[in-house]
Amino acid sequence: MRENADKASRPLTVADALALPVLAAGQPQVVTGVDHLDRQVRWVHITELTDPASFLKGGELVLTTGMPLPEEPAGVRRYVDELAEAGAAALVIELVRRYHRPPDALVDACRARRLPLVTLAADVNFLEVTQVVHALLLGNQTDAVRRTQRVHEAFTALTLRGAGPEDVVRAAADMSGRTVVLENLVHQALICEPSGSTIDEALTGWEQRSRSVPSRERAEVCGDEGWLVAPVEYQGERWGRAVMLPAPARAGLSDFGPADVTVLERTAMALTIARLIHATPWERTAQRSALRELVEQRHHSPEDAHARVAALGLPAEDCGFLAVLVETGAPEAAEDRLSAELRTAGVPALVGALAAGRLGVLLALRAAQPWRPTVERLSRAAFTLDPDAVVSVGSEVTELSDAARSFGEAGRAAEAALPGLPLPEGRSFHELSDIGLRRLLYALREDIRVQGYAERQLGRLVDHDTRHGTDLLATLRHYLDAAGNKTTAARRGNLSRETVYQRLRTIERLLDCDLEAGERRTELHVALAALDVMRAR
Template sequence: MNDDHPPGHGPTRALTVADVLALPVLATGQPQVVTGVPHLDRPVRWVHITELTDPASFLKGGELVLTTGMPLPDDVTGVRRYVDELADVGAAALVIELVRRYHRPPDALVDACRLRDLPLVTLAKDVNFLEVTQVVHALLLGNQADAMRRTQRIHEAFTALTLRGAGPEDVVRAAAEMCGRTVVLENLVHQALICEPSGSTVEEALTDWEERSRATGTDDRAARGAADWLTAPVEYQGERWGRVVMLPARSDGPAFGLEDITVLERTAMALTVARLIHPTPWERTAHRNALRDLVEQRHRSAEDARARCAALGLPADGSRFLAALVELRAGGAGTEPEARLFQELRAAGVPALVGELAPDRLGVLLALRPSQPWRPVVERLCGLALGLAPRAVVTVGSEVADLSDTARSFREAARVAEATPPGQPLPADRSFHELSDIGLHRLLYALREDTRIQEYTEQQLGRLIDHDAQHGTDLLTTLRHYLDAAGNKTTAARRGGLSRETMYQRLRTVERLLDRDLESGEQRTELHVALTALDAVRAH
């Protein structure tokens, strides 16, 4: 029997007309395809031998019909009716033996089959039809048993995912691996939240996603859409929340099968359960993941990044971009500020991705029109952020023209945030901080944990600090007044409430302890930097 297996017939593909014709049991009859060559990929559900004039009444569709031609009507009308009934019931093909009644297929039969796109196959030699049915049915039953085993494995795999509390990313990834097709999870407004490509790129899968998705229509069960997508609804607390989409393979790939439908249905069920046990809204998770991938430059290509962001509703073409960080400084504020900030920005008509990048730190990627000034948009963002968290601090990076450069903008915003001490006053003309605000004090504050800064501070001022601690003096303050006065002893004495003689005496002591010449501009600069760094370290 092994010789009768169809060439190239794998365990996941239905037996087709072409497969059956290639079997040795039929090949001995020298089969010739007369009509319907483009339809030889039709699946064969069963083999039916008939010598009846109305065989269609015994068929259910998908049968390969075998006949000697003896029952064919003699008149053209009767032949057409015979073929029409086979085509209407969905027969896979008609195979006629040219041995007993005919030695060439009747023209009326050929014309009728061609008109109805029904494959007509002739056999030049006698074939044992019973043996054909035995071989084909054995293959079909074997395939059904294999399909049942594979279906069982699908159910077991998704049951295991559900029992271990798998998140939506794990579920979608498992579905793509099982069926070897790209799988996408979208919400009700056709934003692609999760995309697991298989045999394609994110760009190929998500380009013009919303437009393509809306064209497929919706269905309450696993079904093919207008774009030949396979879709299934995902529910949450009894209401439709979104849907999971399985995209077709490339043009030369296999069509959807029953196993694909099974995978998609179980995917939708597993996602419904995951939606119940994972409290963070998936839109927020999608924004977080997209932002983190941009910040860490984890996208496969710039085109993939643009397609993914566009599928989340961010205008990616023809826009300019600006990264902002919102430091909540509220201590465990949860997801509420994140969700509310996104909702407020959307209500204000500001396209943006909003997601938590670290505890109490929200990342915001703003998409700006080509001629739109960014400062008013950031001011609006600040107003919304302060309304949600009064202690919030907003920092921004530089405006960039391409989505692939947003990582730089986020790095700049992060540097500004690191250089902004608690309570740092805002500039008089705005409510956010930017790169130009970073002076010496804030630069050293950002570097305060660097051991080189700490060693430099101790090397420059350590002896003076120790002397004050041991003798109860405050020479460090005297030095501070002197340096702040740019070396003007009279001004320094007045600020310290000292006489000029006392100021001179204390400065000589400082010079002796530090082995420094306070008349040297360079050495005063070194001490001023050390004193500023000391303030930054102590502020921490």
């Protein structure tokens, strides 16, 4: 759909006009200005005057039989100079009545002024040419008005429903068929909606490329790469830019046209309004999106992932990466606080909410840079806001594409953070290596297979204690914790050895087992640990 719209919206050029049957019948030959046949034709002007330039406004295809051309070369040069100064698109001369070959003076003058000179070897009805070309031009203008109206209606609808910046940028890319990027004042690419290209192609080296492209007061094509850029404002001040990138050659799109300018101008306006409606800073939103793409591995390639985070200012080369998760009841405050701590520490990172109550942090670490001091600093900041916060880390990885694995490990460490179970001295965060039996069972506490196992192993004993007011489960716990030593179990339970013996026989009868069997004791010990962690919820 975009390809057809692009063809329809493309301005009529000199080359297009010469290809029309009404002119092609005259056997046109381009004598000079073959490199300028892409000039836009805005009108057709038939003239037999010696000074037609006074009737031109620019962009005219000038048709003549050659009758008014002066004889002397100086007059011919003056004639051509006036056409060029007036901005004529091309001069078409019929070689039927006065001339059978173009005068040398005319050829030289047109070549000097880079004005396309086209000869017609056969008679052509100039009036018919005028009618055909003008009909095309007026039809294109009508189509352009309709397209502009559709663009305005689409962006008005987006604004009225309170669309966010991602929706606006995506709509611009869909309408134009080109990649559209939203960047802030420090040239960080916050949103990139690729079309006809990859994120890697669009964003690699973004900051350096963007800084070479000057800003303008309105939508204009700028820079060596020919970006179409438009300013985005917030509360009367420039906040960033909307950028439409030229299409790759393989996409088959022409240079930017009026329709593209209209789309980008309306994009910038819609983004300005969206900035007023959506209070969350877009830099934060961009980091959240980038983190979720990494965690969920939604990037199309490792190169896309590198380009995406690098365009947000995070080093993606020659560094290591570490995932940190923070479970907290104050996620928004923690997001601000952790971001500030990292800026103060000078540690590049992406920070953003991954889910309700869960923040993700991806640290970019220089070679041999210790990560523990940074994580300890983040933990202290999180505990200041929420004493019950849980901070966990994954393992350090060298490839950005492995960040998802690091986040997965941090997630497993967080899931196994059993309340009340102390961490090693001097450490305030959880690691995967912390997961022993109790933490593993705590992480699996919702699994019905674990629940069923605990019930099958200990259910009858728990039921007996409930019905009879006994405390056999506690005796079993002391016995198992003492590795089968009855004397130790008696001391821990403040019981006589005879009472412990009696209770253990009752337990064996209720559970139909031999407590002297090592494997059976292990099974019961695991079941008891599972029961404990399920009761700890």
